[in-house]
Amino acid sequence: MSMIEYTVDGAVAIIRLDRPPVNALSDEFAAEILEAVRRAADPSIRAVVMYGTPHFAAGADIKGFGTAHAEHSA
Secondary structure, eight states: OOSEEEEEETTEEEEEEOOTTTTOBOHHHHHHHHHHHHHHTSTTOOEEEEEESSSSOOOBOTHHHHHHHHHHHO
């Protein structure tokens, strides 16, 4: 299930972050955001609106830190 909704209204790209409860950034979430931003690089897009539901973003998802460290140490 995607955590990003990407829509276009005329020349405006709209990127909605939807990773409840606070849109905390994980590697997967960041990759989806990057893909949406790449899509918005289309020359026909003149503006980008990015917002979160219900909040923009709380920062990094620290729950994933231990997992990522363990994977790199193995």
